[in-house]
Amino acid sequence: xxTTIKKxxxxxxxIAFHEGKPVFIExxxxxxxxxxxxxxDEDTYLIGEMxxxxxxxxxxxxxxxxxxxxxxxxxxxxxxxxAQCKMKEGNLKETLIKxxxxxxxxxxxxxxxxxxxxxxxxxxxxxxxxxxxxxGMYERDTNHFQKMERCYVHxxxxxxxxxxxxxxxxxxxxxxxxDKKKTGYRTLVMKEFDSKIQIIFVTGKENLGEEFxxxxxxxxGVVSIWQSVxxxxxxxxxxxxxxxxxxxxxxxxxxxxxxxxxxxxFFQLNTKQSVNLYNVVKDWMPRxxxxxxxxxxxxxxxxxxxxxxQEIIGVESIQDAVDNANENAMLNHADNVSxxxxxxxxxxxxLVQEKDVDTLxxxxxxxxxxxxxxxxxxxxxxxxxxxVSCNPATLAKDLGVLKKxxxxxxxxxxxxxxxxxxxxxxxxxxxxxxxxxxxxxxDRKDRDDKxxxxxxDKKGGEFKPKRRYDDNKxxxxxxDRKDGDYKxxxxxxEDKxxxxxNxEDKxxxxxxDRKDGDYKxxxxxNxDKPKRRYxx
Numbered sequence: 001x002x003t004t005i006k007k008x009x010x011x012x013x014x015i016a017f018h019e020g021k022p023v024f025i026e027x028x029x030x031x032x033x034x035x036x037x038x039x040x041d042e043d044t045y046l047i048g049e050m051x052x053x054x055x056x057x058x059x060x061x062x063x064x065x066x067x068x069x070x071x072x073x074x075x076x077x078x079x080x081x082x083a084q085c086k087m088k089e090g091n092l093k094e095t096l097i098k099x100x101x102x103x104x105x106x107x108x109x110x111x112x113x114x115x116x117x118x119x120x121x122x123x124x125x126x127x128x129x130x131x132x133x134x135x136g137m138y139e140r141d142t143n144h145f146q147k148m149e150r151c152y153v154h155x156x157x158x159x160x161x162x163x164x165x166x167x168x169x170x171x172x173x174x175x176x177x178x179d180k181k182k183t184g185y186r187t188l189v190m191k192e193f194d195s196k197i198q199i200i201f202v203t204g205k206e207n208l209g210e211e212f213x214x215x216x217x218x219x220x221g222v223v224s225i226w227q228s229v230x231x232x233x234x235x236x237x238x239x240x241x242x243x244x245x246x247x248x249x250x251x252x253x254x255x256x257x258x259x260x261x262x263x264x265x266f267f268q269l270n271t272k273q274s275v276n277l278y279n280v281v282k283d284w285m286p287r288x289x290x291x292x293x294x295x296x297x298x299x300x301x302x303x304x305x306x307x308x309x310q311e312i313i314g315v316e317s318i319q320d321a322v323d324n325a326n327e328n329a330m331l332n333h334a335d336n337v338s339x340x341x342x343x344x345x346x347x348x349x350x351l352v353q354e355k356d357v358d359t360l361x362x363x364x365x366x367x368x369x370x371x372x373x374x375x376x377x378x379x380x381x382x383x384x385x386x387x388v389s390c391n392p393a394t395l396a397k398d399l400g401v402l403k404k405x406x407x408x409x410x411x412x413x414x415x416x417x418x419x420x421x422x423x424x425x426x427x428x429x430x431x432x433x434x435x436x437x438x439x440x441x442x443d444r445k446d447r448d449d450k451x452x453x454x455x456x457d458k459k460g461g462e463f464k465p466k467r468r469y470d471d472n473k474x475x476x477x478x479x480d481r482k483d484g485d486y487k488x489x490x491x492x493x494e495d496k497x498x499x500x501x502n503x504e505d506k507x508x509x510x511x512x513d514r515k516d517g518d519y520k521x522x523x524x525x526n527x528d529k530p531k532r533r534y535x536x
Contacts, residue, residue: 002054005032008087010095010393012075012421016048023048027069027078029057059083064116064152072140074153074419081115085415088423092392092413099396100403105410110276115418118270119153121191122162123237126184128176133169135162135188153419157221158192164219165190165199172212177204182231189228189237191261193252193271198224200263202238204231213245223247226263238264254278257303258331265298265324270416273424277414278304280426281361281386285309288359288384292351294344294373295363299325299337301388302361306334309359314339315347345372352380360385368394378405383434387427390416395425407435 005014005028014028016036025036025048033055040047061080068077076084089109096102112118124135127145136148151159165188177184187202199222201208208227216222224246230239241263249260252267254275261267268274278301285291288309293302296314298321306312316322316339325339340347344362349372351357360382362369368391369377377385378401385406389395399408406429416424 001037002033002035005030005034008091010091010421012079012087018046018048021046025050026075029059029079029083032057032060065150067146067148070139070144070146071137071148073137073151075421077152077419081111081418084115084418085109085111088415088421089413091421092411092423092425095392095396096399096411099393100399100408102396102399102403102408104408107410107412109413109415109423110273110280112270112273112415112418114272116152117154117156117159118272118418119151120155120158120193120267120269120271121189122151122154122158123187123189124148124162125187126176131173133166133174133176133185135166155192157195157197158190161192161197161199161219161221162188162190165216168212168215168219172209172215174212186230187237189263191250191267192221193250193261193267195221196223196250197221198226198247198250198263200226200228200238202228202230205229208244217245224250228263254300254304257300259298259300259303259328260324260331261298262320262324264318264320266321267298267300268416273414273416274300277388277416277424277426280412280414281305281388282308284386284426284428285359285361286384290355290357291359291361292348292357293361293363294348295365296325296339297321297363299328299339301363302337302339303328303332303334305361306332306337310336311355312337313351313355315342315344315351317341317343343372345370345376348373348380349376352376352382358383361388362386363388364394366391366394369398374398374401377402381431383431385429385431387429389425389427390422392423392425395427399427399429402429405432406430407432409435 001018003016003018003023005016005025007015007030009015009024013024013026014030014032016023016025016028018038021044023036023038023046025034028034028050032053034050035052035054036048036050038046039049059080060078063077065071065074065077068074076087079087089106093106096106124137125145127134127136127147129147134147136146138145150163154162169185175184177186181204183204183206185201185203189200189202191198199216213225216225225244227242227244228238228240229242230237232239249262251258251260252271254271259267268277281301282305285305285308289311291305291309291312293299293312293314296302296316299314302312302314302325312334314325314337316325319341322339322341329337329339344364348357348360357380360377362373362385368389385402387395387398409428409430411428412426414424414426416422
């Protein structure tokens with residue numbers, strides 16, 4: 001079947017329509033004409049597969065990665081970067097209209113300065129082929145494991161080190177995890193900050209060989225090695241953590257903020273764009289008495305805004321992250337910042353009763369705010385709220401609830417994850433009772449058709465504009481022509497015109513007066529000797 005792609009889907013797929021149903025087709029771009037087959041027919045939509053590209057969009061490009069379709073991690077690798085940003089802006093806008101009935105101000109997206117080689121960490125399971133280990137990813141919605149030769153979104157140092165580690169592992173003939181024996185290597189976890197790399201080997205019940213560890217430590221940039229022993233089948237990547245070599249914590253500098261991270265601690269995957277995102281939060285946050293940051297993690301946002309509040313309290317449910325955050329507060333001499341380990345909604349409920357909380361910052365997981373948190377926010381008297389989101393759908397649904405008591409002032413999308421359909425955003429909300437819009441003119445409904453004036457108060461009676469001269473004399477550069485005695489403004493005496501020569505009988509001329517008959521041009525040389533540029 002032949003069709004034209006009409007718009008983007010939220011996962012980067014193209015959407016066409018067939019017999020009144022939307023058809024979701026991977027790797028298709030709006031305005032392209034394609035041929036497709038129907039793979040699955042659901043009640044309200046269809047899943048299609050493109051079989052031939054008939055008319056190609058100008059937004060399409062050649063993808064760098066040879067396995068981008070199979071991997072699924074970079075669903076927009078085939079789309080030019082400006083078009084990626086337009087797609088994310090459009091999807092965010094449509095989602096907000098659909099779930100929050102919001103069609104207000106959305107600022108232009110903050111583009112990623114490095115659309116490739118930006119990712120600072122990876123968590124890749126091991127596979128084995130012909131007796132050699134490799135890393136890769138499972139294809140979306142399948143159990144098929146795709147081998148990864150090279151990843152174009154990993155930072156260059158991270159990717160070089162990943163390949164070097166695999167080479168060393170195969171030189172030592174290491175094996176992937178065997179669920180029956182409970183031995184082998186399960187996952188490779190790596191983090192790179194400020195050109196320093198931490199490696200975490202997730203394994204079964206075994207010790208890492210000394211020679212193997214020694215060889216890994218010789219790699220450029222490697223400063224920390226950990227082992228995580230995990231034999232359970234839980235989705236959680238990490239198990240029992242064991243420090244092996246080097247530095248226990250990773251350290252990074254974000255402008256004037258220093259952060260240390262434990263192996264389990266989460267940090268944004270794009271270091272440079274995270275600074276831009278945190279600065280948006282900092283710029284939008286008002287001067288506050290007490291600020292609460294929910295889902296605070298290691299405390300990066302709280303430390304960025306530490307100078308804008310008398311007291312900042314971060315709330316996080318993971319104890320390791322809370323310990324890490326309090327250490328970071330001490331490291332940055334932020335005496336007004338502290339962190340507690342508690343459920344975000346429950347903690348906020350008792351904090352608003354104990355303290356005068358006037359600003360709330362939330363950075364929830366992809367699932368968004370839970371019901372307890374939304375209910376507490378609506379019942380509170382918090383004046384300003386800043387919502388940092390990584391999922392437009394849950395953001396829009398949460399805003400649809402919060403609109404009962406809060407006004408959405410503006411939204412800033414941020415491209416943190418180039419080559420993917422994901423988009424981060426920052427939303428500023430102000431409680432309805434405290435919202436005072438900035439106006440350049442008086443409200444037309446209140447001013448009785450009288451414009452705002454810059455002169456005398458219109459309520460004081462007859463309006464009199466401010467004059468720089470006497471009321472009886474209009475401001476003129478020359479005398480009034482109607483008086484008949486027109487006299488231009490002069491810079492010198494009326495009786496004596498300005499002259500540069502003493503002889504009043506001769507006007508100033510550059511040459512002799514032609515009317516005298518003796519015209520003589522001005523010469524720079526003697527009249528008898530013409531100017532010559534060369535000798536005879």
